Amino acid sequence: MRGRRGGARAARRRRGAEELRNYHSQPQTLPARREAAEHASALARDPRGKRAKLGFMQLSAAPYEERLTAPRSWWILCLLAGASFALIMLPFGTLPMLAGLAGGTAAAAVVVSAYGSVRIRVVNGHLIAGEAKIPASALGDAEVLDAEEARAWRGPKADPRAFMLLRAYVPGALRVAVTDPQDPTPYVFLSTREPERLAQALRAARDGADAS
Numbered sequence: 001m002r003g004r005r006g007g008a009r010a011a012r013r014r015r016g017a018e019e020l021r022n023y024h025s026q027p028q029t030l031p032a033r034r035e036a037a038e039h040a041s042a043l044a045r046d047p048r049g050k051r052a053k054l055g056f057m058q059l060s061a062a063p064y065e066e067r068l069t070a071p072r073s074w075w076i077l078c079l080l081a082g083a084s085f086a087l088i089m090l091p092f093g094t095l096p097m098l099a100g101l102a103g104g105t106a107a108a109a110v111v112v113s114a115y116g117s118v119r120i121r122v123v124n125g126h127l128i129a130g131e132a133k134i135p136a137s138a139l140g141d142a143e144v145l146d147a148e149e150a151r152a153w154r155g156p157k158a159d160p161r162a163f164m165l166l167r168a169y170v171p172g173a174l175r176v177a178v179t180d181p182q183d184p185t186p187y188v189f190l191s192t193r194e195p196e197r198l199a200q201a202l203r204a205a206r207d208g209a210d211a212s
Contacts, residue, residue: 063123064201066192068167070116081108118165120190122201125209127176129165129190136205139188140177144195147171153189164189174198 085104089096121128125136145153150173154166163185170191176199178185192198 064121064198065123066120066194066198068116068118068120068165068170068191068193070112071169074112074116074169075109078105078108078112081105116167118167120165120192120198122198122205125205127188127202127205129163129188132163132165132188134178134188135209136202137209138178138180138183139202139206140179142177142199142202143175144199145173145175149173150191158189159186161185162187162189165191167191176202 082101082103082105085100086097087100089100118130119128120130122136127134127136127139150171153173153175154164158164161184166189170193172192172195174190174192174195176188176190178187190198
């Protein structure tokens, strides 16, 4: 098995070297010479063929990742929660008061951190929003929503069948149609601080899935 792999790698190196020699020996226009040289050099450098060859393979879309972290004001609320616990424990003495302050603040901080840990990602041709994973090929056009429109789609315009990833402290949102006929979900609603960039990443992922 190792011998076969070594022979295959050597064959790819030889093919890259031959294309590079042909590039120097044959008359070509400047753009064609540059493309042929880059392709042959890529073959020679990458014997396993894992890199995309220029002019022969379309580059995949760059991944998108966003974490919907809680705003700083929410951490102030954690301190207020700790102070409330401290006041409750004050009649029992200084040590219980300090324990209430520390415990209440820590508990509130854990809740805020968990609530703000949800992520939105576009990677490997999929939209990953929280626990949901949706192929980009099953998604249609994306509509960027400002704060007022997002508020309307969270309220009176909302469809109970839709998948919604909401964070009240994020004003903007993106609404993406679901085109899979077997999926009853009409659209995906995502709270996001970068709706334009997310829409662009989804469009690139969908185009890449259609091309493949």
